[in-house]
């Protein structure tokens with residue numbers, strides 16, 4: 020059936036088999052072949068597929084009402100999900116606005132920041148700094164924040180006032196600095212950028228606490244996070260954490276920000292928040308930002324499907340499942356297991372140059388020379404080959420052809436948070452088999 024004609028166009032013409040069904044960490048195609056969902060789709064299916072609680076709650080909601088426009092009715096699922104989200108996020112983040120995806124969440128965060136600045140008589144603040152490399156989404160505004168050339172260049176030039184911090188947070192630095200000093204150096208690059216741009220013109224700084232699509236599970240040195248918060252406070256810059264990929268327990272805390280005790284001003288959530296049961300995202304913000312906007316007439320923003328009761332019923336059941344099954348704790352524990360497996364792989368295969376991650380957001384990267392970290396295959400064939408070899412053996416991997424905007428291949432291993440140690444062993448056995456075929 021793979022070669023059946025298709026009217027769809029996505030990124031490539033490379034057809035995959037038809038999906039038949041999915042359960043837990045496994046997916047099955049129409050020919051009955053089984054795959055481990057090694058990257059939870061695109062870091063989405065955090066609680067696994069076909070979760071009975073979520074399906075039951077969705078069915079119950081479907082039988083009552085599938086849609087109610089948010090300006091016409093309040094709904095219990097949206098109110099309850101908002102309350103649960105506030106309860107699960109760090110103190111201080113206590114207002115919620117629902118959207119249907121990650122790009123929408125990022126743009127909503129920026130627009131809330133902008134409207135707040137206007138209420139404060141700070142209309143000059145309009146520049147939103149992000150990092151290079153980074154990934155924040157594919158709508159025009161979110162793409163312009165994204166520091167990832169292959170996705171940006173086809174559409175350049177885009178919007179104005181979206182400057183980047185050009186000094187990347189990277190593991191490729193070859194200097195004699197300690198980890199701590201390096202983290203402070205990266206934060207200092209933000210401070211310098213704010214000063215260059217004129218602090219009175221800078222609205223917000225947007226960052227992924229752990230890099231996702233652009234850098235592959237890249238964690239900054241610990242010292243970076245606190246210093247960035249200080250720099251933002253120094254200049255009245257709103258700190259937005261894009262936790263679309265890292266949120267909802269993926270890294271072993273509900274928000275990755277909690278690893279460093281940071282409370283951002285606004286957090287963007289999606290992916291694991293709806294966990295694949297519904298297109299769902301949210302921004303969670305401090306009431307100090309939201310209340311002045313409401314007092315001034317309201318947040319001039321909103322998507323038709325925002326907060327629809329079916330998506331919110333799914334999201335609520337997802338959060339209940341995360342809590343009751345202690346999936347955040349499992350992500351932390353299984354993340355340790357997976358990371359030690361990855362270190363073991365690095366010992367076995369000399370073309371694996373780097374392994375990294377936090378909780379169950381992990382990655383490995385292929386190089387031709389560990390000393391120089393030269394990418395294995397600038398022609399980028401390695402990417403396709405390994406993805407396909409794993410796929411043929413029943414393991415689905417998410418990978419990117421670029422490393423921080425330059426050539427390089429990284430592969431994200433980020434299975435559903437329900438994964439067990441035995442299932443990790445099963446996944447690694449398939450990966451080893453794929454790597455052996457790749458090496459041979």
Ligand code: PMP
Nearest residue numbers: 120121122154155156231263264
């Ligand atoms: N931010 C981050 C950190 C992401 O990883 C993504 C998706 N990869 C997005 C935003 C955009 O999310 P969506 O594709 O749902 O619009």
